[in-house]
Amino acid sequence: MGVSKRTVELMKRYSWFADATEGRRALEEKLGADGVIDLSLGNPHVDPPREFRSALVDVVEDDPEGAHRYMSNAGFMEAREAVAEQASRDRGAEIPPECVLMMYGASGAANVVIKALVDKGDEIIVVSPHVPEYPLYVDNHGAVPVAAPADDDFLPDLDAMNRAITPNTRAVLINSPNNPTGRIYPEPVLRALCVLLQYKERDFRNAIYLISDERYRNAAYDGVKVGDVLQMHANSVVLGSFSKELAVGAERVGYMLLNPRCDYRQDLMMACATLIRTLGFVNAPAIMQRVVTKLEGVTANLDVYRENRNALCDALEKYGYKFIRPEGGFYAFVESPVSDEAMFMKLLEDEGIVAVPGSAFGRSGYFRLAFCVDPRTVERALPGLKRAIERAKD
Numbered sequence: 520m521g522v523s524k525r526t527v528e529l530m531k532r533y534s535w536f537a538d539a540t541e542g543r544r545a546l547e548e549k550l551g552a553d554g555v556i557d558l559s560l561g562n563p564h565v566d567p568p569r570e571f572r573s574a575l576v577d578v579v580e581d582d583p584e585g586a587h588r589y590m591s592n593a594g595f596m597e598a599r600e601a602v603a604e605q606a607s608r609d610r611g612a613e614i615p616p617e618c619v620l621m622m623y624g625a626s627g628a629a630n631v632v633i634k635a636l637v638d639k640g641d642e643i644i645v646v647s648p649h650v651p652e653y654p655l656y657v658d659n660h661g662a663v664p665v666a667a668p669a670d671d672d673f674l675p676d677l678d679a680m681n682r683a684i685t686p687n688t689r690a691v692l693i694n695s696p697n698n699p700t701g702r703i704y705p706e707p708v709l710r711a712l713c714v715l716l717q718y719k720e721r722d723f724r725n726a727i728y729l730i731s732d733e734r735y736r737n738a739a740y741d742g743v744k745v746g747d748v749l750q751m752h753a754n755s756v757v758l759g760s761f762s763k764e765l766a767v768g769a770e771r772v773g774y775m776l777l778n779p780r781c782d783y784r785q786d787l788m789m790a791c792a793t794l795i796r797t798l799g800f801v802n803a804p805a806i807m808q809r810v811v812t813k814l815e816g817v818t819a820n821l822d823v824y825r826e827n828r829n830a831l832c833d834a835l836e837k838y839g840y841k842f843i844r845p846e847g848g849f850y851a852f853v854e855s856p857v858s859d860e861a862m863f864m865k866l867l868e869d870e871g872i873v874a875v876p877g878s879a880f881g882r883s884g885y886f887r888l889a890f891c892v893d894p895r896t897v898e899r900a901l902p903g904l905k906r907a908i909e910r911a912k913d
Contacts, residue, residue, distance in 0.1 A: 529655060546871060556900045558888045559873045561698065561849045563766040564896075565819050571765055574813040578806055586809075590802055592795045593788075594621025594774075598808040602759075602774050605815045610747045618777045618784070620791055621803040625734040625760035625773040629656050629692070630798060632730060632756050632775060635790040636689045637662035644683050644691045646675050647881035648852065650698050650732070654881075662689070666881055673700040673843060673852070674708050677715055684719050690728040691716065695745060696735040699880045699887040700852040701828075701845020703739060706746040713752035726754045726782045734760040734773070737818050739847040740825045753780040761811050763849070766819040772807035824849060827890040827897045834901045838908050849891035852877070855884050856911040866910055870903030 546555045593599065596616065603616040622628035633643060639661040645653045647666040654664035667683040670676040675693065684691075691712070695704040716727045731748045736759065739745055748755045760773035777788055795802060831851060832844050841854040855863045860876050860883055867874050867886070877885030890897060 529658070532655065546868060546873065554871050555873060556871050556896060556903065557873045558890070558892065558896070558900060559875050561889050561891055563763065563768060563819070563849075564892050565766050565821070565823050567766045568814075568817055568819050570814055570817045571767065571810065571819075574810045575806075577813065578809045587805060590805065591792070592802050593792045594619075594803055595805070595808045595812070598803075598812045599774075601812045601815055602776075606757075606759075606776055610749060612747070612750055613779075614749070614776055615779060618779050618788070620775045620777075620788070620795065621808055622758075622773045622775050622795070623800040623803050624762060624771045625732060625758040626652065626656075627771070627795075627798075627800050628758040628773055628775045629653075629730070629732065630659060631791050631794045631800075632728075632758070633657060633662065633690070633692075634660045634794050634798065635787060636728060640687065641689045642685060642687045644680065644688060645881075646680075646691075646693055648673070648697075648699055648877065648885070649692075649881055650694055651879045653692055653694075657692075663687075667691075668882075669700075673697065673702045674704060675712050677711055680712065680715060684715075684727070686723045686725070688719070688723075688727055690730050692730045692732065694732040694734075696739055696845075696847025698735065698848055699850045699875070699877075699885075700843065701848045701850055702843065703743050703745055703846040706744070709746045709748060710751055713748065713755075716752055716754075720754070729755040730758065731755065732758045734758065734763055735848040737764040738821050738824060738849065740828065741846065743846045745847070749776065749778045753778055754782055756781075761807075764818045764821070765811075765814065767807075770804065770807045772803050772811060774803075823894065824891050827892065827894055830894070831888065831890050831897050831900075834904065838905045839912075840904075840908060849889055851888045851890065852880075852882075852885050853888060855886060856908050858884065860884055860886065863907070863911055866907040867903070870907050872900055872903050872907070 598621050599616040599619040603614045603619045606614045637660050641662045642665045643657045643662050644665045644667050647668050657664040665683050667679045720727050729752045736745050755778045757776040762768040857863050875887040877883050
């Protein structure tokens with residue numbers, strides 16, 4: 520067999536992506552490309568801001584000697600300084616550049632920090648529903664992913680978290696604004712979670728890190744604030760990305776913020792810088808590092824997504840779907856009108872709509888709709904969503 524058994528098993532666990540791809544291809548053959556309404560992937564529709572293009576031109580034209588050589592694995596110091604300055608301003612607390620590492624996207628950062636923290640058999644807790652890849656990232660490095668189900672409001676359930684934490688727990692991985700639910704974890708919930716982690720640290724006499732994936736931080740709507748875990752828990756790490764806020768997902772540039780108050784801070788920084796190299800990333804893309812240095816405070820026009828959210832959610836409510844209106848991010852996580860999730864996904868496919876089943880996120884009985892699309896795509900989806908729930912209730 521050419522592919523390892525472990526990889527075959529991984530591919531089975533990630534089959535939703537292949538299923539969505541195949542489903543879209545089959546729909547295109549049946550309905551034509553124009554007949555397919557793809558609400559499956561969080562691939563930003565809006566263009567990068569003009570400032571991004573201007574900065575890219577400036578960087579390419581200003582091509583000093585050595586600009587394309589290897590750099591420190593932690594990234595260009597000027598990029599780390601720019602990220603530190605922006606993060607300090609946003610969070611109201613100083614983040615020194617020495618606590619910033621430039622990363623190959625937030626996903627690359629997640630793999631780096633998990634690898635740095637775990638030995639074989641250690642545990643990383645993820646709140647479900649969760650980003651589909653989270654358990655795979657944990658498994659990549661010989662650790663055990665442990666799901667702590669969210670409560671009925673899709674917020675961390677402290678009782679479930681308390682039961683999930685063991686002496687083998689090395690970290691808790693959260694995502695707010697959340698994919699797939701769109702929830703922004705309220706500050707009191709985050710504080711209570713951090714108090715629990717600190718209690719468990721004292722009980723087990725070892726650090727338990729809070730890894731906060733904040734790649735959607737700038738996609739928060741209606742004035743809802745994203746809490747700052749760096750001020751709540753000393754052993755905390757923030758993962759960030761420019762993919763969403765600048766609409767440049769393919770450029771793979773992100774960063775990691777390590778809490779200046781973190782235990783073993785210097786050791787962890789050195790470990791992560793080393794692992795950027797040994798995991799094969801080597802460094803974040805040089806040109807993109809130089810570009811984002813020029814773009815402090817600049818974002819793409821995310822108002823389009825807020826308007827899409829409103830149009831989609833207003834219609835879903837009118838049609839009788841059950842869901843919690845997303846406070847941030849790019850997605851709505853909707854309860855299936857029938858207990859058989861697969862059956863309702865088929866009803867959506869009959870309408871030409873491609874969505875992602877809730878089972879991909881560790882929560883069956885739901886489906887995810889992405890609204891980071893052309894407004895016309897949302898508009899085209901509404902009649903089919905209405906017909907699908909009507910058929911489900913017949």
